[in-house]
Amino acid sequence: MAVQSPGSMLQRMQSWRGREMRVKCVFLPQGYPESVSDDYLQYQFWDTVQAFSSSLSGTLATQASLRGVGVGNQEATVAAATVTWLLRDGTGMLGRILFAWQKGSKLDSEAKKWRLFADVLNDIAMFMEILAPYFPGCFTVIVCTAGIFKSLVGVAGGATRAALTVHQARRDNMADISAKDGSQETLVNLAGLLVSLMLIPLVTDNPILTVSLFFLFTALHLFANYKAVRSVVMETLNEARLSIVLQQYLKDRRILSPTEANQREPVLLEFRKTGPIKLGVRLQEVIESPEDLTLALKENTMPFLVGVRNGCVCVCLAPEASVRDEIRAMCQAVWLRSKLSIPTSRDPPMQSNWEMVHESHKLMDTIFNPFLKGVEAAGWDITRTLLDWDEWRVEWKTKSY
Numbered sequence: 001m002a003v004q005s006p007g008s009m010l011q012r013m014q015s016w017r018g019r020e021m022r023v024k025c026v027f028l029p030q031g032y033p034e035s036v037s038d039d040y041l042q043y044q045f046w047d048t049v050q051a052f053s054s055s056l057s058g059t060l061a062t063q064a065s066l067r068g069v070g071v072g073n074q075e076a077t078v079a080a081a082t083v084t085w086l087l088r089d090g091t092g093m094l095g096r097i098l099f100a101w102q103k104g105s106k107l108d109s110e111a112k113k114w115r116l117f118a119d120v121l122n123d124i125a126m127f128m129e130i131l132a133p134y135f136p137g138c139f140t141v142i143v144c145t146a147g148i149f150k151s152l153v154g155v156a157g158g159a160t161r162a163a164l165t166v167h168q169a170r171r172d173n174m175a176d177i178s179a180k181d182g183s184q185e186t187l188v189n190l191a192g193l194l195v196s197l198m199l200i201p202l203v204t205d206n207p208i209l210t211v212s213l214f215f216l217f218t219a220l221h222l223f224a225n226y227k228a229v230r231s232v233v234m235e236t237l238n239e240a241r242l243s244i245v246l247q248q249y250l251k252d253r254r255i256l257s258p259t260e261a262n263q264r265e266p267v268l269l270e271f272r273k274t275g276p277i278k279l280g281v282r283l284q285e286v287i288e289s290p291e292d293l294t295l296a297l298k299e300n301t302m303p304f305l306v307g308v309r310n311g312c313v314c315v316c317l318a319p320e321a322s323v324r325d326e327i328r329a330m331c332q333a334v335w336l337r338s339k340l341s342i343p344t345s346r347d348p349p350m351q352s353n354w355e356m357v358h359e360s361h362k363l364m365d366t367i368f369n370p371f372l373k374g375v376e377a378a379g380w381d382i383t384r385t386l387l388d389w390d391e392w393r394v395e396w397k398t399k400s401y
Contacts, residue, residue, distance in 0.1 A: 027183055030176055035173055039231050039232055043231045046228035047184075047228050049220065049224035052188050053217045053221040054122065057123065059196040060210055060217075067133050089147065091148050110238065112265070112267045113267055118156035118160065121156075124149060125150045128145060132146070164232065167234055233259050238388075239387060241261045242334065245261050245380075258379050278313070279329070280390035280391060281316060283396075285307075286305050286315075292354075303321040304317050304325060304329045306333065306336070313336045315333055317329065318395060327372065327382065332363075335363065336356055339356050
């Protein structure tokens with residue numbers, strides 16, 4: 001029986017470590033794990049799973065689209081196929097521009113919601129492409145609609161990925177993290193390509209198997225995406241996380257950690273059941289008359305104005321307002337929204353709305369300083385926020401007699 005010498009064992013260990021280091025250098029950011037956030041590895045694992053399943057679903061959708069435009073059909077013309085492809089790309093471009101215009105500012109503050117939304121919409125678009133060849137009369141309309149959906153996916157997915165990269169970077173190494181994420185995705189797509197080469201002969205002219213495999217890959221894709229966004233622990237405050245932390249503090253004076261608040265944060269886009277909060281609005285959206293301005297300034301020494309209009313909490317911000325002031329204004333708006341959502345037998349008069357605003361100022365004068373200190377001590381980043389402020393800033397002066 002041969003006995004290995006300590007020197008040969010050490011050499012093998014060093015060789016193994018050398019290969020491991022080379023793999024880390026190729027696919028992981030420099031300085032990993034210290035150079036990235038604690039949730040980096042878990043997020044990247046689930047992101048890899050979803051990318052692999054999405055690659056396989058994409059192969060099935062591409063095959064269906066090619067068959068729909070006439071590949072393999074002797075009666076199909078190149079001109080007709082080209083026109084269909086151009087219409088699909090053109091409508092997608094228009095959809096990309098319109099979506100970025102309408103929702104671009106929301107993609108930072110609600111990155112996890114829009115990330116999951118993008119992947120769900122991508123699966124819907126691919127399912128439409130798979131079904132399109134079976135409805136030849138509506139083929140162009142279906143693929144154009146799918147193209148619009150995919151263009152929205154491109155904007156939402158790319159923008160939210162950039163927001164998550166900023167979160168993951170701990171040494172201002174966004175470019176390195178983005179580059180290594182691209183390498184990981186390329187490797188996954190290559191693996192998906194190899195598996196797809198084996199799948200294509202099986203699913204050709206077999207619609208039942210195609211749809212069955214698509215639903216299997218889609219289920220895996222959606223599950224992996226949900227786990228991925230759930231694994232992200234943002235330390236910056238957006239409206240949802242600040243609301244969760246504040247409500248818990250008002251309940252039992254306990255400050256939730258970023259991990260606890262992120263676990264409670266909803267990741268699905270939903271229709272609001274209560275009035276929305278508008279931040280950074282014009283003065284006219286808060287003040288209708290000089291009397292309203294007097295009421296807005298009552299009990300208020302802060303560089304912002306808060307008011308309630310048509311069930312909506314509106315906040316005007318002064319140019320000198322700091323991040324701390326923004327957090328306080330948002331806390332008041334969240335508290336007011338919770339008060340407005342309490343059902344009453346009749347709608348309250350406008351004066352009662354101002355009374356609630358004055359009560360919110362008094363409440364924040366009492367609790368905000370210890371609340372903010374507790375938030376910082378719990379590990380939250382209060383040097384910046386992801387609150388969705390508009391660009392309007394308002395200046396006002398009070399008369400002295």
